[in-house]
Amino acid sequence: MRPYLREKIPSSIDEIPSATAYEAGYLVTKNSGWRNVRPVIDTATCVGCQNCYLYCPDGVISIEDGKAKIDYDFCKGCGICRTVCKPGAIRMEAEK
Amino acid sequence: MSINAKTLDKTEYFYGHKACAGCGGSLAVRIALKVLGKRSIAVLPAGCMSAVGFNFPQLCFGNNAIISTFAGTASMLTGVYAGLKAQGITDFQAVGFAGDGGTADIGLQALSGAIDRNDDILYICYDNEAYMNTGIQKSSLTPFGAKTTTTPAGKNIRGNLRQKKNMFEIAAAHDIPYAATASIGYINDFMAKVEKASKIRGTKYIHVIAPCPTGWGVASDQTVDIAKEVVDCGLWYLAEYENGSFKINRRPKEFSSVEEYIRRQGRFKHLNDEDIKVIIDSRDKKWEAIDKTYSLQ
Ligand SMILES: Cc1ncc(C[n+]2csc(CCOP(=O)(O)OP(=O)(O)O)c2C)c(N)n1
Ligand code: SF4
Ligand code: SF4
Ligand code: SF4
Ligand SMILES: [Mg+2]
Numbered sequence: 063m064r065p066y067l068r069e070k071i072p073s074s075i076d077e078i079p080s081a082t083a084y085e086a087g088y089l090v091t092k093n094s095g096w097r098n099v100r101p102v103i104d105t106a107t108c109v110g111c112q113n114c115y116l117y118c119p120d121g122v123i124s125i126e127d128g129k130a131k132i133d134y135d136f137c138k139g140c141g142i143c144r145t146v147c148k149p150g151a152i153r154m155e156a157e158k
Numbered sequence: 159m160s161i162n163a164k165t166l167d168k169t170e171y172f173y174g175h176k177a178c179a180g181c182g183g184s185l186a187v188r189i190a191l192k193v194l195g196k197r198s199i200a201v202l203p204a205g206c207m208s209a210v211g212f213n214f215p216q217l218c219f220g221n222n223a224i225i226s227t228f229a230g231t232a233s234m235l236t237g238v239y240a241g242l243k244a245q246g247i248t249d250f251q252a253v254g255f256a257g258d259g260g261t262a263d264i265g266l267q268a269l270s271g272a273i274d275r276n277d278d279i280l281y282i283c284y285d286n287e288a289y290m291n292t293g294i295q296k297s298s299l300t301p302f303g304a305k306t307t308t309t310p311a312g313k314n315i316r317g318n319l320r321q322k323k324n325m326f327e328i329a330a331a332h333d334i335p336y337a338a339t340a341s342i343g344y345i346n347d348f349m350a351k352v353e354k355a356s357k358i359r360g361t362k363y364i365h366v367i368a369p370c371p372t373g374w375g376v377a378s379d380q381t382v383d384i385a386k387e388v389v390d391c392g393l394w395y396l397a398e399y400e401n402g403s404f405k406i407n408r409r410p411k412e413f414s415s416v417e418e419y420i421r422r423q424g425r426f427k428h429l430n431d432e433d434i435k436v437i438i439d440s441r442d443k444k445w446e447a448i449d450k451t452y453s454l455q
Binding site: 124 | 163164166168169170171172173174175176177178179180181182184185188189214215216217218219220221222223345371377378379380381382383
């Protein structure tokens with residue numbers, strides 16, 4: 063589980079809390095638009111070592127069936143995953 | 159066996175945040191919360207991590223989290239701890255994440271008070287070596303020579319003239335139950351220290367170096383690497399304070415090049431060889447003291 067995108071963006075006066083408290087992990091915008099480059103995993107080379115998962119500052123990598131998988135909605139394209147991937151399974155591609 | 163990638167909580171508690179790409183501080187917060195789990199209550203003062211985590215209605219903490227006054231991280235942690243305790247709740251960890259400015263300058267008094275009372279809290283200082291959220295001003299944890307907007311590099315002054323304060327030893331000097339230094343470049347060491355701290359009752363202080371690509375002038379994909387290099391070149395060290403004594407966790411036999419570490423960062427671009435010699439000399443002096451007073455582990 064992670065904080066996730068909601069359909070409802072609180073906007074009217076009765077939807078906005080009067081005290082400064084609200085539901086935890088309530089997301090309404092993605093971060094994908096920040097990206098100039100996109101990390102792409104070569105699953106054949108990925109050994110599932112979890113290094114990219116551990117070091118991603120945005121926590122967008124999970125290991126599924128022994129391979130790294132990226133949530134592109136929230137990846138910012140920083141490239142840290144590529145730097146820490148020892149087998150060289152991640153390449154950065156320009157966003158179109 | 160201490161905690162590792164396999165045993166770590168798969169849940170993400172700091173997600174969708176608005177930190178710059180490659181932000182070291184956000185990695186420190188993310189990993190610490192994965193170690194502490196959903197029963198942690200996070201307190202964040204003014205600074206980048208609160209600014210990027212709470213932008214209503216974008217609320218990026220999956221656990222309970224609250225913003226404190228800039229100076230009041232530790233006192234709010236005390237309040238969280240005391241309030242829950244009064245209600246008979248015991249299965250939680252009050253954890254603070256404050257920057258270098260929020261810790262070593264403005265929040266020092268509240269932190270000192272909490273340690274003095276030995277409140278059962280975990281205080282984590284993510285150190286990016288300046289007031290980053292307001293546009294890179296010098297704090298007392300900015301290293302010698304670094305250019306900030308308040309320590310500019312020009313003809314007469316070449317960046318910060320002061321040495322970095324040793325917050326770890328200041329916390330230890332209170333005879334705190336547990337204090338440690340860490341770096342996001344050695345993430346397993348950091349995880350192990352957060353886990354260890356969570357099992358100790360009383361006040362715990364962890365000081366983690368968390369490079370800021372924006373303020374340091376390094377590429378976003380170099381954050382982790384540079385956080386490792388600062389340890390390898392001896393300008394930062396991994397240590398613990400426990401039961402009244404210091405121990406060093408990692409004693410590099412040979413240091414990697416300080417010059418290379420300095421030269422790859424925009425904030426040090428103006429430094430000349432003499433300045434770098436000053437930095438190397440102060441490193442050597444510090445290690446001489448460490449070798450005398452810290453035990454090896
Ligand atoms: C009492 C008070 N003074 C000043 C500020 C403005 N301010 C907000 S964040 C910040 C910088 C914090 O620096 P640091 O603690 O190092 O955290 P960082 O932003 O680097 O993560 C400042 C000066 C404030 N919010 N409150
Ligand atoms: S670091 Fe590389 S090899 Fe390891 S899990 Fe990630 S992509 Fe796969
Ligand atoms: S590019 Fe950065 S944000 Fe995207 S998956 Fe890699 S480490 Fe995470
Ligand atoms: S300015 Fe630095 S510390 Fe602040 S969010 Fe950006 S990278 Fe992180
Ligand atoms: Mg700072």
